[in-house]
Amino acid sequence: MTLTTSPDVYQRTGAQQTRQLVEQHAALVKKIALHILGRLPDSVQLDDLVQAGMVGLLEAAQKYQANKGASFETYAGIRIRGAIIDEMRRGDWVPRSVHRNARRVAGAIKAVEDRHGREAQVSEVADELGMTLDEYHACLNDASSGRLFSLDELNESGELPIEESDGEDNPLRALAAGSFRKSLAQAITELSEREQLVLSLYYDQELNLKEIGAVIGVSESRVSQIHSQAALRLRARLADWQQPNTG
Numbered sequence: 001m002t003l004t005t006s007p008d009v010y011q012r013t014g015a016q017q018t019r020q021l022v023e024q025h026a027a028l029v030k031k032i033a034l035h036i037l038g039r040l041p042d043s044v045q046l047d048d049l050v051q052a053g054m055v056g057l058l059e060a061a062q063k064y065q066a067n068k069g070a071s072f073e074t075y076a077g078i079r080i081r082g083a084i085i086d087e088m089r090r091g092d093w094v095p096r097s098v099h100r101n102a103r104r105v106a107g108a109i110k111a112v113e114d115r116h117g118r119e120a121q122v123s124e125v126a127d128e129l130g131m132t133l134d135e136y137h138a139c140l141n142d143a144s145s146g147r148l149f150s151l152d153e154l155n156e157s158g159e160l161p162i163e164e165s166d167g168e169d170n171p172l173r174a175l176a177a178g179s180f181r182k183s184l185a186q187a188i189t190e191l192s193e194r195e196q197l198v199l200s201l202y203y204d205q206e207l208n209l210k211e212i213g214a215v216i217g218v219s220e221s222r223v224s225q226i227h228s229q230a231a232l233r234l235r236a237r238l239a240d241w242q243q244p245n246t247g
Contacts, residue, residue, distance in 0.1 A: 021061035022054075025076055029053035032080050038208040049084050056083025102143045102232060104129060105136075110236035119192070122229070140228040141221060187237045195230035202227060 033049035060079035064072050108128040112120035120128075126136035188196060194216070201207045201215060209223045216223070 018058070018061040021064070021072060021076075022057055025057060025061075025073065026054070028073065028076060029057050029080055032077060033084065035206070036081070036084060048087070052084045052087035053080040055087075056080040059083070098142050101139050102228075102235075105139060105143065106232045106235040106239070109233055110239055113236065120233075137225050140225040140232075143228040143232065183238060184234065187234050190237070191230055191233060195226060195233070198223060198226045199230055 029050055030046075030053075033046055033053050037044060037046050037049055056079040057076055060072070060076040063079075064075055066072070105125065108125050109120045112124045112128055116124075122136065123133065126133050129136065129139075131139065188199065191199070197216065198212055201212045202209075207215070209220045209227070213220045213223045218226075
């Protein structure tokens with residue numbers, strides 16, 4: 001005798017497993033949201049990040065396949081983080097003026113460095129923009145609110161010309177992305193030692209600005225300025241990647 005199982009049974013079992021995974025890992029959402037919140041402007045609310053992260057957790061619970069090798073916590077962490085990033089992109093929590101000023105600063109850095117063939121000094125960039133040093137530093141502090149997660153996600157402010165493909169069917173895009181990362185890595189090695197250190201502590205060690213300030217002995221505001229200066233300097237030096245393909 002052959003036994004058959006009703007589709008309704010599979011659906012109920014799947015829904016129960018999904019619910020259990022969500023309940024068991026709800027704390028992971030808050031943990032990730034708190035970690036991200038520590039690196040964002042004060043205007044961002046924890047509840048907004050948690051709500052977006054719960055969407056990612058639910059999707060992870062519905063799509064997780066244990067036979068793929070990764071643990072659920074690892075898989076869910078990626079989906080939760082991605083959902084929070086997507087929500088911030090949709091909401092565009094960074095004011096347009098910040099994006100506009102960031103482009104102006106990067107353009108000024110490129111103009112100065114092209115003209116002199118060396119690293120642009122802060123005073124030179126400020127002069128190029130027609131700003132006082134205080135105004136320029138304030139602009140850098142504002143720009144830091146657009147630097148959210150990792151160097152690979154700076155395309156929110158126009159830094160990266162390449163968006164990752166969800167699929168694996170675009171080898172030309174993958175090749176371009178790999179080439180860009182090599183150029184980016186080279187550009188980072190050409191930054192000042194302090195700028196490289198701040199980027200490393202922020203992106204590799206995942207320290208927040210206050211923690212970095214304690215490490216290098218400067219204020220949180222000064223770390224924000226160094227971080228923005230480094231990111232905008234990279235944008236200026238990789239400007240050719242942002243040009244449309246005319247070939």
